[in-house]
Amino acid sequence: MLFSIQSIKELIESEPAKSTVAKNKIYKQRGTFYLDHGQTPILCETVDADASVEQVLSAFQKAPAVAVLEKNGVVSGSITAPQLMECLYAAYQHLQAFYQTVIQTTDASVTVIDREKRVRTWTKGAERIFSLTEAEVLGQPITQFFEPNKLEILHTLYEGKRINSHFHQPRADLFVLINSNPVLYNNRIIGAVVSETDVTNQVMLNDKLFTMSTEVHRLEQEVAKYKHSTDPFQAIKGNSASLQQTVQLAKKVCSVxxxxxxxxxxxxxxxxxxxxxxxxxxxxxAPFISINCGAIPASLFESELFGYERGAFSGADHKGKKGKIELAKGGTLFLDEAGEMPLDMQVKLLRVLQERTYYRVGGEKECKADFRLLAATNQDLPALIKKGEFREDLYYRLNVVSLHIPPLRERKEDIVELMHHFLNEFSVRYQRPIQQLSPEVMQALFQHDWPGNIRELRNVMERLVVFATDGVIKKEYLPFYESTHLQEQAADRTEEIDETILPLQYEMERHEKKVLERALRLSNGNKLECAEKLGITRATLYNRLKRLGMN
Incomplete structure (x- = not known):
């Protein structure tokens, strides 16, 4: 009740009011209510029981006392202006007591500033993190102790910027995670609140872990040169549940x-x-023969797969040539990008799988097909079947056992292991040891969507090693950071140059759309996280996306 007094009835029935308000006596004379106050009764203005405190204050402008009427017309209580002041002050003191207890109990660093940037709250956690006592800081401008360009709370104060778990480095020796929100009163920012969690030890441990992991990977590679791995699946890096589930399924098919x-x-x-x-x-x-179905011209596919006899066609090798099926005898034939296989070749491959025999191009001798077939594709084969671009009977021949490998964006917990593996590989190859990987780089790696998956991550790691001539990897070396930075600069330049004035509603919707697009991008499309960052409910976010045609 003390935290949200919604009606006058709640106020006069609260604990601070009971001792004084209960003494009031009301009587009615000629349709008007009076407060019994000795020889001089006090006129009472009437209000409903659910009237807000603001409505009661307006009523006091008409009379020195207020009577509270229930729906049946019965007076349930009354209060005078001095009693109201006393009750509100008592409620304020109670609220202050709760507020101070909460502030003293929390271990986190909490800072509150007013509109003039003066510090109004400075917790023990803030004293511990920043080595500044409450007596030194309270009532002083926060810019007196920190550089303004390093104060995220000022962005919240002036721009209403809401921050959730944002990595920040206020000093060279300090790393924190920030949550920040503006203090609003009547839709006006009157202050800002920021809480910081000290993660300096975690960052330092991460640096040490990175250095040690690099050395461990180097030693593992050295050991691998002299010891043959008994588990071929060790080459698959990652411990996420989705990947390990696929690995376990793959191991089951190895026995057949x-x-x-x-x-x-x-x-x-x-x-x-x-x-x-x-x-x-x-x-x-046993041989492992791979053929990329999307890289071979349709006219050459048959000869690549089945081979040809000498003189089979113009330009053919006079000795003839073995096909991939023959080369894979006693081993495995891997059809990569199987969805790109020409339709006429799909028929011939299906016959090979059914009959286990084939003929070379230009040959008359029947050859036996002795291989295990593995196929891979990034395409939706059932959709290609509907379009008539892939044979349904071949699909069922290939899809005896299917393995789905999850994309990297769905198993971002594997990024750390993969990153260390590739960094070690390239640092050894280029003889360029990596000494430092900034937390900003780690954060950017986790926020990226990785449309190119592990191949893209490997290329990015090689790029970082190439650019880190001093052994320090910086965020500016990331290719997608550079692209995002250029896009934002281009957008800023476009807004500066564009002097066209359009209707206000259109301009506001266009700006709102840009804000939502940016928030969705930074949240990796997670609408719940996006709504939290924007400080709105998920339902409100969905409604705005629908209104702006962003579904």
């Missing part, structure tokens, strides 16, 4: 010779899975 269809976006590591299945299933000397 069934055809396996590996599904996943480009760059997720489909060929790595295929090689692991092959190595776990076949003898060490």
């Amino acid at each position: 010779k069934s055809t396996v269809l590996i599904l996943g976006e480009s760059g997720v590591g489909k060929e790595v899975f295929a090689k692991a299945i092959h190595e776990a299933s076949e003898s060490p000397d």
Whole structure:
């Protein structure tokens, strides 16, 4: 009740009011209520029981006392102006007591400033983090102790910027996570509140872990040169639940010779899975033959797959040539990008899988097909079947067992292990040891969507090692950071140059759309997180997206 007095009835029935208000006696004379006050009664203005305190204050402008009427017309209480002041002051003191207890109890650093940037609250956590006592800071401008350009709370104060778990470095030796919100009164910012959680130790530990992990990876590679791995799946990096589930399913098919269809976006590591299945299933000397169905012209596909006899066609090798099926004899044939296979070749491959025999181009001798088939694609084969671009019977031949490799954006917990693995690989290759990886880089890596998956991550890690000539990896070296920065600069320049004046409603909607697009991008499309960052409910976010045509 003390935290949200909504009606006059709640106020006069509250604990601070009971001792004084209960003594009031009301009587009615000729339709008017009076407060019994000796020889001189006090006129009472009447208000409903659910009237707000603001409405009661307006009533006091008409009379020195207020009577509270229930719906049945019965007076349930009354209060005079001095009693109201006393009750409100008591409620304010109670609220202050709760507020001070909360502030003293929390371990976090909490700072509150007013409109003039003066510090109004400075907790013990803030004293511990910033080594400044409450006596030194309270009532003083916060800019007196910190550089203004390093104070996120000022952005909140002046721009209404809301921050959630934002990484910040206010000093060279201090790293914190920030939550910040403006203090609003009558839709006007009158102050700002910021809480900081000290993560300096975690950052330092991360740096040490990175250095030690790099050394461990180097030693593992050295050991691997002299010790043959008994588990081919060790080459697949990552411990996320979704990836490990796929790995366990892949291990189950290693004991049989069934055809396996590996599904996943480009760059997720489909060929790595295929090689692991092959190595776990076949003898060490069994061949692993890979053919990319999207890289071979349709006219040459048949000869590449089946081989040809000498003189089979103009320009053919006079000795003839073995096809991929023959080269894969006793081992594994891996069809990469199987969805790109020409339709006429799909028919011929289906016959090979059914009959286990084939003919070379230009040959008359029947050859036996002795291989295990693994196929991979990043396309939606059922959709291609509906379009008539892929044979349904071949699809069922390939899809005996299917493995779906999750994209990197769905298993971001694997980024750290993959990152360390690739950084170590390239730092050893280029003889360029990495000494430092800033927390900003780590944050940017986790926020990126990775449309190119592991292949993109590997390329980014190589780029970072190439640019880190001093052994320090900086955020500016990230390719997507540079792109985002240029886009924001271009947008700013466009807004500066554009002098066209459009209707206000249109301009406001256009600006709102830009804000929502940016918030969604920074939240990786997570609408709940986006709504929290914007300080609105998820329902409000959905309504605005619908209104702006952003569904």
